[in-house]
Amino acid sequence: xxxxxxxxxxxxxxxxxxxxxxxxxxxxxxxxxxxxxxxxxxxxxxxxxxxxxxxxxxxxxxxxxxxxxxxxxxxxxxxxxxxxxxxxxxxxxxxxxxxxxxxxxxxxxxxxxxxxxxxxxxxxxxxxxxxxxxxxxxxxxxxxxxxxxxxxxxxxxxxxxxxxxxxxxxxxxxxxxxxxxxxxxxxxxxxxxxxxxxxxxxxxxxxxxxxxxxxxxxxxxxxxxxxxxxxxxxxxxxxxxxxxxxxxxxxxxxxxxxxxxxxxxxxxxxxxxxxxxxxxxxxxxxxxxxxxxxx
Ligand SMILES: [Zn+2]
Ligand SMILES: [Zn+2]
Numbered sequence: 001x002x003x004x005x006x007x008x009x010x011x012x013x014x015x016x017x018x019x020x021x022x023x024x025x026x027x028x029x030x031x032x033x034x035x036x037x038x039x040x041x042x043x044x045x046x047x048x049x050x051x052x053x054x055x056x057x058x059x060x061x062x063x064x065x066x067x068x069x070x071x072x073x074x075x076x077x078x079x080x081x082x083x084x085x086x087x088x089x090x091x092x093x094x095x096x097x098x099x100x101x102x103x104x105x106x107x108x109x110x111x112x113x114x115x116x117x118x119x120x121x122x123x124x125x126x127x128x129x130x131x132x133x134x135x136x137x138x139x140x141x142x143x144x145x146x147x148x149x150x151x152x153x154x155x156x157x158x159x160x161x162x163x164x165x166x167x168x169x170x171x172x173x174x175x176x177x178x179x180x181x182x183x184x185x186x187x188x189x190x191x192x193x194x195x196x197x198x199x200x201x202x203x204x205x206x207x208x209x210x211x212x213x214x215x216x217x218x219x220x221x222x223x224x225x226x227x228x229x230x231x232x233x234x235x236x237x238x239x240x241x242x243x244x245x246x247x248x249x250x251x252x253x254x255x256x257x258x259x260x261x262x263x264x265x266x267x268x269x270x271x272x273x274x275x276x277x278x279x280x281x282x283x284x285x286x287x288x289x290x291x292x293x294x295x
Contacts, residue, residue, distance in 0.1 A: 008193055009225070012186060019182070027169050031162060032182040037253075039158070040191055040227045042069025044254040048229065051078055051138060052085045055242035056258060056270040060143055067147045072158035074188050075195060077151040079138050084127070086134040088199075089239055092214035098122055098129075099199040102215055111204075118200035159184050194226040202232035209246070210237030210281040218250065228252030237281050238273040246278065 019025045046066030049055040067078050075081055084098050091097045101118035104110045113121075138144045147154070159180060166179025197219075206217030216236035223230030223245065231244040231252060238246075243259075245252030261267035 008190065012190060015186075019178075022178075024170055024175070028166075028175075028179055028182050031165055031169075031179055032187060035162060035183040035187050036191065037227070039069050039072045039187065040194075041254060041257055042066050042071070043073045043075060043191070043195065044227045044229055045257060046070040047073075047075070047078055047081050048085065049242055049254065049258070051082045051144070052089075053240050054271075055240050056262070056267045058261065058267045062261070062266055064143055064147060067144065068154050068157075071147065071151050071154035073191055073195075074155060074158075075192070077148045078144065079135050079148045082138060083129075083132070083135045087129065089236070090134070092212075092216065092236060093203060094214075096129075098127065100215075101200050101203050115200050115204065118203060119196045122199075190225070194222070195229070197222045198226055198229050198232055202230055206230075206233070208233045208283050210234060210278070210283055212236040212281075220250075223251065228254040238277070240271045241273050242270045243272055246273070 016029060019028055022028070046063070047070040050058075050063060050066060051070075070078060070081075076084075088097055088099060093100045093102045095103070097103065099118045099122040101111075101114035104114035104117055132139060138148075162179045162183035163176045165183075166176035167173070169175065169179070201222050202217050202219050203215045204217065206219035206222075208217060210233055212233055214236055216233040218233045219230045221230070222232075228244050228251070229235070231246065231250050234246045234250070235241070235244045243252060243255040244250075245255060258267055258270065262270050
């Protein structure tokens with residue numbers, strides 16, 4: 001599993017080194033890094049912590065920027081993404097969870113099939129569930145409906161913007177196309193892989209800090225590539241928390257962005273678990289009930 005999970009990163013590192021040796025190659029890599037961060041925060045902050053879990057409040061124009069960036073990740077329109085994710089929390093690792101790695105039987109075969117299903121396979125089977133039941137709050141919001149309806153437009157922009165940047169930087173068509181290769185194709189591949197790793201690896205490998213009624217785990221490697229989402233046991237224990245890396249040694253760059261927004265007055269009502277709530281749910285603790293996965 002680790003070979004599968006980390007293999008693409010080794011390949012991309014080699015490709016990045018080759019690109020670096022090209023004239024203005026570092027500029028290409030800078031555009032790639034910025035697009036990975038911007039679009040990644042669109043998913044981790046916009047889709048996940050704002051839309052799915054309402055973990056803080058902000059101005060509608062700030063919301064709209066994050067949602068449009070999230071669309072550019074090509075993980076589906078925001079309302080459907082949120083419906084699937086809320087269902088994951090409602091039924092985590094139980095029947096009805098759209099992407100649990102624990103529902104494919106026992107033994108080595110069950111583990112392999114389960115991890116495959118959680119990582120990618122679930123996307124290949126049609127989803128029979130109605131999507132509007134758990135997302136009525138989003139459907140009521142005209143701005144969210146607008147972003148959702150024009151999902152295709154944000155995807156077109158996600159290609160046009162890096163192509164334009166490439167043309168402006170390199171002054172040639174081929175430089176524009178290489179820019180699209182890095183800032184669209186490589187970025188989407190790596191980001192999909194990071195998001196899917198949260199579904200698969202973070203319900204299988206890692207440590208549990210809190211009781212959460214499921215198999216969610218904190219995984220430092222996935223936390224780094226997924227911009228903080230890999231602290232997944234913390235997240236299942238406290239789903240509405242804007243901060244997923246809850247200990248000082250658990251880096252969470254998405255939380256750092258939210259903290260910065262709060263510091264400059266662009267975010268408020270930021271939800272965090274209290275010290276006593278964390279103590280009650282601590283794995284191995286003797287007080288308090290097991291955490292119920294809630295949205
Ligand atoms: Zn999960
Ligand atoms: Zn979540």
